[in-house]
Amino acid sequence: MSMLHLNYQVPGDDFTRAGEASGDVKHKLKKLGYEPDATRRVAIAMYEGEINMVIHAGGGEAVVDIDPDRVEIVLADHGPGIEDVDQAMQAGWSTAPDNVRALGFGAGMGLPNMKKYTDEMVVESVVGEGTTVRMTVVPGRKQ
Amino acid sequence: MQIGEMAQTCGWKLLAGEKGTGNEVDGCYVGDLLSWVMARAQAGNVWLTVMGNVNAVAVATLTEVSAIVLTESAALDAEAAVKAEQQGIPVYTCAENTYETAVQVYEKLGQ
DSSP states (O other): OOSEEEEEEEOSSOTTTTTHHHHHHHHHHHHTTOOHHHHHHHHHHHHHHHHHHHHHSSOEEEEEEEETTEEEEEEEEOSSOOSOHHHHTSTTOOOOOHHHHHTTOOSSOHHHHHHHHSSEEEEEEETTTEEEEEEEEOTTSOO | OBHHHHHHHHTOEEEEOGGGTTOBOOEEEEOSOHHHHHHHOOTTEEEEESOOSHHHHHHHHHHTOSEEEEGGGOOOOHHHHHHHHHHTOOEEEOSSOHHHHHHHHHHHHHO
């Protein structure tokens, strides 16, 4: 059992609510006195993941486990899946529609940012079934 | 310097988030691409942008910038104004472009 186990539903069609889960996690980490750099990395990686779920997958679920030595984030959706994960991981690659780009997203930076800000990241995706992203942030590791 | 004081001397008008006007400013970041800004803006920066949507407010909250300044009179969405108010993120507007505003910030921070 982790010290703190959190579970969020990320709404599928609502850009205005994307960020609620990552914002709440950030708030909780701050309250716990978690290391600021790790807190920031968790918040950024998770927000990018939330935005991805809103843009591409019709929402999903976020599960976060907080321990003193690590934060584990699992983002799972039942969206269309990613055909080529390696390609999706490349900075600048995006399938986001124009309306998303107009909001300031969709530049193909989401997954690369998530990888950059976490210490471990695994993307599992099945076309037609959905995508699960598992991320780990270890305080004091990346700066 | 507090953001409220900087805003006053630069002639920016507050649109929302009055709670945060005591935030300290120690730098500046410029950008409109939210993923880019999120990865690079630092806490305490004043963020100059034309993105006045609710996601910009979320990015400001996550990065702990001291304020958003919407340059060239870019609009702030109603939803974004509500969110900024809730989160205490000051959002200002000014008529100058981003470059001119950045120069103003540079001068204020150097004083």
